[in-house]
Amino acid sequence: MESRYNPAKNVFIDSIDVEDYINLDSSLNAYDQLLHSIEKPLKMILLFGRPGTGKSILLNHLYQNQKEQKELYYFETPTTNEKEFFQKIFKIITKKDLPPDSQVNFSTLVDYCRSLRGEREIIVLLDEAQMYSQEMMERIRLLSDTRSMKFVVSLHKTENEDLIAKEHFQSRIWEVIELKNGTQVDIQSYIHKKLLKKSLFEVANAIKGSHIKLIHTLTKGNYREANKLLFTVFELYEYYDRNDPSKIRYDQLSIKIIEMAGIKLGYIHV
Amino acid sequence: MYDVEGLEKEWKRYKSKQRTPWIVSAVLIALIIIAIVFRADFSAILSKYSKDNNSSIKREKIIQESIPLKPYVPTMAPKSESNHTVQKTAPLKSESNQTVQKTAPLKSSEEVNQSAEKKKVPPMTIEVSDLEAEPVREHKRKYLKIEVTDRYPAKKKQTEKPKKTTKKKKKQTIKSVEKNFSKSRSYYDSLYLARAYYKKGNYPKAQKWALVTNDLNSKLEESWLIFAKSKAKLGERREAEQILSAYIGKTNSTKAKALLRKIKKGKF
Numbered sequence: 399m400e401s402r403y404n405p406a407k408n409v410f411i412d413s414i415d416v417e418d419y420i421n422l423d424s425s426l427n428a429y430d431q432l433l434h435s436i437e438k439p440l441k442m443i444l445l446f447g448r449p450g451t452g453k454s455i456l457l458n459h460l461y462q463n464q465k466e467q468k469e470l471y472y473f474e475t476p477t478t479n480e481k482e483f484f485q486k487i488f489k490i491i492t493k494k495d496l497p498p499d500s501q502v503n504f505s506t507l508v509d510y511c512r513s514l515r516g517e518r519e520i521i522v523l524l525d526e527a528q529m530y531s532q533e534m535m536e537r538i539r540l541l542s543d544t545r546s547m548k549f550v551v552s553l554h555k556t557e558n559e560d561l562i563a564k565e566h567f568q569s570r571i572w573e574v575i576e577l578k579n580g581t582q583v584d585i586q587s588y589i590h591k592k593l594l595k596k597s598l599f600e601v602a603n604a605i606k607g608s609h610i611k612l613i614h615t616l617t618k619g620n621y622r623e624a625n626k627l628l629f630t631v632f633e634l635y636e637y638y639d640r641n642d643p644s645k646i647r648y649d650q651l652s653i654k655i656i657e658m659a660g661i662k663l664g665y666i667h668v
Numbered sequence: 669m670y671d672v673e674g675l676e677k678e679w680k681r682y683k684s685k686q687r688t689p690w691i692v693s694a695v696l697i698a699l700i701i702i703a704i705v706f707r708a709d710f711s712a713i714l715s716k717y718s719k720d721n722n723s724s725i726k727r728e729k730i731i732q733e734s735i736p737l738k739p740y741v742p743t744m745a746p747k748s749e750s751n752h753t754v755q756k757t758a759p760l761k762s763e764s765n766q767t768v769q770k771t772a773p774l775k776s777s778e779e780v781n782q783s784a785e786k787k788k789v790p791p792m793t794i795e796v797s798d799l800e801a802e803p804v805r806e807h808k809r810k811y812l813k814i815e816v817t818d819r820y821p822a823k824k825k826q827t828e829k830p831k832k833t834t835k836k837k838k839k840q841t842i843k844s845v846e847k848n849f850s851k852s853r854s855y856y857d858s859l860y861l862a863r864a865y866y867k868k869g870n871y872p873k874a875q876k877w878a879l880v881t882n883d884l885n886s887k888l889e890e891s892w893l894i895f896a897k898s899k900a901k902l903g904e905r906r907e908a909e910q911i912l913s914a915y916i917g918k919t920n921s922t923k924a925k926a927l928l929r930k931i932k933k934g935k936f
Contacts, residue, residue, distance in 0.1 A: 637670070658679045668678045
């Protein structure tokens with residue numbers, strides 16, 4: 399028999415599935431900003447933020463919402479091989495596969511893109527752009543200079559990657575959108591909305607302000623970390639529900655179990 | 669699945685670690701509060717304790733002072749001295765014995781509230797002043813020096829002076845104490861005068877000084893007794909009986925009871 403906490407646990411499986419996208423005040427703001435930016439005649443847009451702040455899901459959400467209205471392409475997985483990357487670009491421009499045993503001539507590609515100026519506006523969404531080499535980034539910039547291609551680059555904000563961002567992107571006149579960790583209110587609405595989306599009202603009601611405060615403290619407002627923590631919490635609940643139900647209350651989440659999950663995930667060092 | 673039991677143990681360890689600083693700080697705060705709240709009481713207890721110590725030290729001093737009187741006599745009258753001087757010192761012995769006899773029952777029968785006063789009225793004063801024919805306090809000091817005199821013969825000579833006391837000198841002492849009393853208004857002095865006049869047989873004056881003493885300190889039993897005795901000696905037995913029964917009603921003093929019995933039987 400399935401535990402009542404199993405569906406709650408599955409709600410917090412980390413994914414960038416657009417169905418799991420939660421409209422928060424902060425994410426809505428970022429989305430509007432991004433939408434507004436791609437309308438502008440900008441060459442490159444930088445989506446910037448720490449891992450787990452929702453960059454990928456935001457790009458995916460934009461892609462799913464705008465793919466019918468605009469010529470949008472989403473590169474979810476970064477291509478570290480330059481040849482492979484330009485083959486992909488060739489395909490989206492010409493809408494044809496490159497003949498086997500042939501190579502893309504970059505200068506020819508740039509010339510072709512330049513010829514498309516005013517006719518087409520191709521928008522490419524590049525996720526995990528910190529994985530692209532400096533040389534590749536320079537070529538992407540040259541392609542965007544043709545004004546027929548626009549790139550939305552999503553980039554992790556870590557110490558090293560911050561340097562890359564400064565060197566390769568911030569010197570250009572680009573739009574920069576920064577995503578930040580959620581506030582306590584953001585985390586609360588994120589968790590509640592996620593549970594309510596799956597009609598888990600009882601579980602949502604069992605999560606009170608003190609639990610949110612603890613979850614926010616442990617995860618520092620990071621959505622991915624909050625997903626991980628809550629997944630572990632409900633996994634522990636599932637265990638108690640099956641093996642030792644006297645130890646849990648159904649109407650209120652246990653601080654002890656949240657802390658146990660925190661210990662398990664290394665947020666709390668004993 | 670996780671090792672939930674292990675996780676629970678880790679959580680308990682984490683909680684105990686988390687609570688430790690709170691417990692320590694709570695205990696410290698409690699101690700500080702206790703220290704602040706009871707500081708006044710502690711100081712009161714300490715001061716009381718120190719007072720008790722001082723009083724016990726004083727008591728010991730009084731005992732020490734009264735005890736060496738007997739062994740002191742031979743030192744005052746060395747073997748080489750003439751028989752005359754020995755004869756003179758003889759009354760000293762008797763006098764000192766008298767004072768010891770006087771004070772001994774006082775110590776045993778006096779009540780707690782009177783003990784403090786007793787300490788302040790050392791029996792020594794009469795004895796020493798009689799010997800030296802000088803004001804009481806000075807004698808007191810000199811007597812303390814006398815204890816050291818065994819090592820300093822020069823000071824022994826000073827103590828030998830009282831041997832030549834005369835009635836004139838006694839009168840002078842009484843006068844000087846009377847003079848001193850007008851300045852000091854001390855009940856030590858007034859009690860001394862009451863005693864001295866009673867001994868001399870000057871009962872009206874003894875009565876007067878006993879009253880003065882009683883005004884200054886109504887808790888001094890001796891002042892009551894001297895007053896009653898003086899009244900009895902002056903033939904005012906009924907008044908003496910009234911005074912004593914009033915005092916017995918107040919303090920239940922055995923000495924006063926004995927005196928009252930004597931007066932009633934006409935043995936006084």
